[in-house]
Amino acid sequence: MGVGGQKDLADSPAYTVYTDNDAPKTGESVSCTVIGTIETPYKRMEDCPNRHNKQEFLPCTIRLGAEFAPGLAGFEVGGKALVLYWFHRARRDMIQLPAREGVRDKPVGVFSLRTPPRPNPIAAQTVEILAVRDGELDVVGLDCLDGTPLLDIKRTKR
Numbered sequence: 001m002g003v004g005g006q007k008d009l010a011d012s013p014a015y016t017v018y019t020d021n022d023a024p025k026t027g028e029s030v031s032c033t034v035i036g037t038i039e040t041p042y043k044r045m046e047d048c049p050n051r052h053n054k055q056e057f058l059p060c061t062i063r064l065g066a067e068f069a070p071g072l073a074g075f076e077v078g079g080k081a082l083v084l085y086w087f088h089r090a091r092r093d094m095i096q097l098p099a100r101e102g103v104r105d106k107p108v109g110v111f112s113l114r115t116p117p118r119p120n121p122i123a124a125q126t127v128e129i130l131a132v133r134d135g136e137l138d139v140v141g142l143d144c145l146d147g148t149p150l151l152d153i154k155r156t157k158r
């Protein structure tokens with residue numbers, strides 16, 4: 001166990017800390033750890049809210065793995081958080097979306113959009129915290145499929 005009774009995460013090769021000399025370069029891969037799972041009422045892609053279908057945001061539950069649960073200390077009901085998650089069903093081989101009749105008249109770069117297909121399909125959404133339990137947060141504001149992997153949570157003011 002490491003400082004504060006936490007599991008010593010640094011023992012895992014997935015938690016490499018680089019130096020200035022070996023910082024990962026463009027095109028190389030870095031390792032991320034899934035810290036939990038997001039449970040949502042959205043079972044199909046078309047159930048997920050987005051700016052086109054304007055579906056309502058429904059309450060969802062963020063469930064952390066036991067070793068990451070202590071990281072929720074400090075969250076309070078009514079607070080806000082930025083949630084980062086991994087769009088596991090998204091294509092990763094697209095840098096532009098092609099022109100499509102009735103949608104866009106020329107190709108557009110994925111970095112100018114919030115669309116799931118992108119080299120690193122990281123999604124970000126600000127949520128309101130409805131409930132805090134041991135290793136769990138109930139939140140509203142997420143737009144992902146049930147079972148979407150959780151990468152990080154950051155407290156935010158708005």
Ligand SMILES: C[S@@+](CC[C@H](N)C(=O)[O-])C[C@H]1O[C@@H](n2cnc3c(N)ncnc32)[C@H](O)[C@@H]1O
Pocket residue numbers: 045046048049050051086087088089090114115116122123124125143144145148
């Ligand atoms: C337009 S994206 C926006 C994502 C996030 N709010 C952001 O701004 O980074 C939201 C859409 O991604 C799709 N989606 C949801 N969960 C997904 C998953 N696990 N893998 C791939 N696509 C997903 C759904 O169609 C949903 O409406």
